[in-house]
């Protein structure tokens with residue numbers, strides 16, 4: 248099921264997504280599961296992560312029993328400000344005391360391997376997981392990309408690998424590791440978190456008929472577009 252939720256501002260969107268995440272995690276834990284969340288990078292992700300830190304602190308969620316994975320990562324040093332994991336650590340993982348063993352960051356240039364080897368290593372780590380992600384949160388670029396799956400890129404059609412190397416990314420930095428569409432879709436919920444007028448045309452296309460990467464991601468149980476008013480203005 249695909250649904251669309253529209254909020255007045257990016258801040259309202261972030262607050263709603265954070266509450267929805269905390270609620271989903273608390274329910275999963277109450278049912279005896281150890282839920283896994285798949286994260287992404289970007290400005291909207293950062294806003295949402297900061298809200299998760301705020302509403303998650305006094306919630307029913309046991310943050311020592313949630314696994315975190317990434318839908319994509321920039322292949323740079325772990326200390327680089329380009330690094331998605333670094334932002335997530337600062338925004339909420341460290342604030343909520345998530346143990347290092349639950350944080351499955353993608354390899355970096357410091358891992359002494361090539362970006363291709365890094366992608367294979369992450370695929371192998373992911374293969375040890377039995378359950379689908381509970382929630383995959385994705386941003387979307389103005390070109391309709393999600394994670395590091397850009398329109399027209401060869402990796403977009405990958406259906407056997409779960410993680411691939413991306414070189415020559417149109418959005419810097421050029422080298423990245425990305426989960427593939429089937430791997431992202433192995434998630435109960437896929438949430439697309441999108442704000443701003445520059446995304447309005449891609450939102451309209453991806454929710455109707457165009458073959459954009461964002462249109463290919465689908466949760467097993469639900470796919471939800473969280474939009475601010477500006478991103479929804481083309482609908």
Ligand SMILES: O=C(O)[C@H](O)[C@@H](O)[C@H](O)[C@H](O)COP(=O)(O)O
Nearest residue numbers: 287288289290291386387388394
């Ligand atoms: O590492 C990345 O660059 C992201 O994973 C990328 O897919 C991002 O989520 C979108 O480009 C949206 O980013 P914004 O929210 O900043 O527009």
